[in-house]
Amino acid sequence: MKICSICGKTFEEYGNNAQPVNNGVCCDKCNLEIVVPRRIQDSINNKIKRR
Numbered sequence: 839m840k841i842c843s844i845c846g847k848t849f850e851e852y853g854n855n856a857q858p859v860n861n862g863v864c865c866d867k868c869n870l871e872i873v874v875p876r877r878i879q880d881s882i883n884n885k886i887k888r889r
């Protein structure tokens with residue numbers, strides 16, 4: 839059993855890297871709803887900075 843570092847709930851699945859939100863692991867729900875959108879936003883921000 840693991841504890842999601844974002845929502846604090848326990849989960850049984852393998853888990854996902856929670857970066858860049860934090861350094862822990864997160865559940866599939868937080869990965870889809872928080873981590874993935876954050877990565878997309880960060881990649882957009884990086885493109886803007888490189889201009």
Ligand SMILES: [Zn+2]
Binds near residue numbers: 843846864866868869
């Ligand atoms: Zn979670």
